[in-house]
Amino acid sequence: MAHRIIPSLWFDHTAREAVDFYLSVFPDSAELSASHYPTEGLLDFQQEFAGDILEIQFRIGNLTFSAINAGSEFRPNPAISFILNFDPSQDPDAEAHLDEIWHRLSIDGLIGMELGPYPFSPHYGWIEDRYGVNWQLMLTNPDGEPRPFVTPQLMFPHGENHAVDAIDLYTGLFPDSRRGMAARYSDHNLDAPGQTPPDALAYADFTLKGQWFAVMDSVIPQDVTFTEGVSLAVLCPDQAEIDRLWDALSAHPEAEACGWCKDRFGVSWQIVPETMPSPDNPDAFRKMLGMKKLIIADLS
Numbered sequence: 001m002a003h004r005i006i007p008s009l010w011f012d013h014t015a016r017e018a019v020d021f022y023l024s025v026f027p028d029s030a031e032l033s034a035s036h037y038p039t040e041g042l043l044d045f046q047q048e049f050a051g052d053i054l055e056i057q058f059r060i061g062n063l064t065f066s067a068i069n070a071g072s073e074f075r076p077n078p079a080i081s082f083i084l085n086f087d088p089s090q091d092p093d094a095e096a097h098l099d100e101i102w103h104r105l106s107i108d109g110l111i112g113m114e115l116g117p118y119p120f121s122p123h124y125g126w127i128e129d130r131y132g133v134n135w136q137l138m139l140t141n142p143d144g145e146p147r148p149f150v151t152p153q154l155m156f157p158h159g160e161n162h163a164v165d166a167i168d169l170y171t172g173l174f175p176d177s178r179r180g181m182a183a184r185y186s187d188h189n190l191d192a193p194g195q196t197p198p199d200a201l202a203y204a205d206f207t208l209k210g211q212w213f214a215v216m217d218s219v220i221p222q223d224v225t226f227t228e229g230v231s232l233a234v235l236c237p238d239q240a241e242i243d244r245l246w247d248a249l250s251a252h253p254e255a256e257a258c259g260w261c262k263d264r265f266g267v268s269w270q271i272v273p274e275t276m277p278s279p280d281n282p283d284a285f286r287k288m289l290g291m292k293k294l295i296i297a298d299l300s
Contacts, residue, residue: 004209005174006057006233007152008066008270009076009133015069018131019056022065025104028149032057032064041282043289045071061149063211066233073228078112080230080267081126081134083151083214089142095123098137105129105137120183120203132229145180151205152232153214154267157225162265163201163215169263170213171206173248180205180212185219228260231268238273239296245271246293256292273299 011018023029034056037049049069056067063082084101086094102115108130115125115137123139140147156162171177182204200217207213236242249269250261259272277284277299284299291298 004235005211006064006066006235007080007082008068008231008233009131010068010070010074010229010231011131012072012075013069014131015056015067016053018133019058019067021129021131022058022060025101026060029058029060032059035278038282038285041286063148063150063152075227076132076134076229077224077227078126078128078134078222079155079157079224079226081136081153081155083136083138083153085138085140085147085149085151086123087140087142087146090146095139098123098139102127102137105135147205148212151212151214153216154226154265156215156217156265158218158221160265161197161200161217163204163217164199166215166265166267167204167206169248170208173245174208176210177208178206180207185217226262226266226268228268231260231270233270233272235274236271242271242273242294242296245269250293258288258291259294261293 009018019031023031035054037046037052037054039050042050053069055069058065058067084098086098088094091097099115102125105127110128112126112128112134113124115123118124121138121140124137126134126136128134136153154163154166156166167179171179183202185200185202187202197217200219201215203214203216205212205214234245236245246261249263249271250256251264252262252266255262255268259270260268261271262268272294273296277288287299288294
């Protein structure tokens with residue numbers, strides 16, 4: 001399916017290298033498109049990228065990703081991770097395939113949660129790969145509702161407890177959305193008495209326009225939060241949809257630039273037209289760089 005909301009990963013000069021790595025790790029993957037920076041009309045800090053890769057779109061399983069080739073300003077972190085569901089009812093060798101992908105992702109990576117049995121899965125682990133992208137590998141319950149292979153998960157900072165509020169906001173914004181399952185920490189005896197709010201979510205999922213997403217509230221203090229290192233790009237059919245989503249999501253004026261904004265939880269979004277002007281058109285690219293909310297008519 002053509003995804004309307006695309007997770008966008010920020011790489012420090014290494015988008016081409018990173019995409020090639022992911023295509024080698026995941027058997028069911030493919031490169032979809034690649035675009036380049038123009039050779040003129042760039043801002044001063046972009047001059048080194050003239051003619052270089054700007055963005056690569058690629059697919060892992062069911063989900064389309066965007067890889068942005070840029071500078072060192074941002075890096076992916078655990079605030080947005082990607083759950084990989086290995087379903088024994090669909091793949092009799094699911095556990096072996098999980099172990100193989102775990103091994104490949106672990107090369108020069110960092111282990112967040114060791115691979116092993118947990119109350120919510122008999123075989124699970126959390127790992128950050130060499131580029132900072134976080135993955136949760138999970139052997140799923142074959143009797144449960146089928147899930148896609150890849151599900152983006154948003155982790156809300158310790159003490160904020162915003163997972164429920166985020167589901168309310170996002171499902172209210174996108175038509176054809178629905179709520180899925182929800183589990184609190186107390187449901188799995190994972191809460192810390194006196195520290196975990198009673199309604200803190202260990203996991204909840206939902207769909208937006210048919211795409212699966214998940215959320216959780218962190219019960220562990222951490223020094224990371226949402227950044228532009230992983231953003232969500234929404235492909236809009238017209239200016240009215242751009243206007244509607246921008247008005248609903250943009251809550252931090254200082255973060256508005258080139259179609260990017262941040263919602264009230266700090267999650268970074270790109271609200272963009274389905275058909276963007278080609279980066280090979282330096283005039284359109286220059287106009288886009290001068291905008292906050294994108295105005296389709298002014299990009300031509």
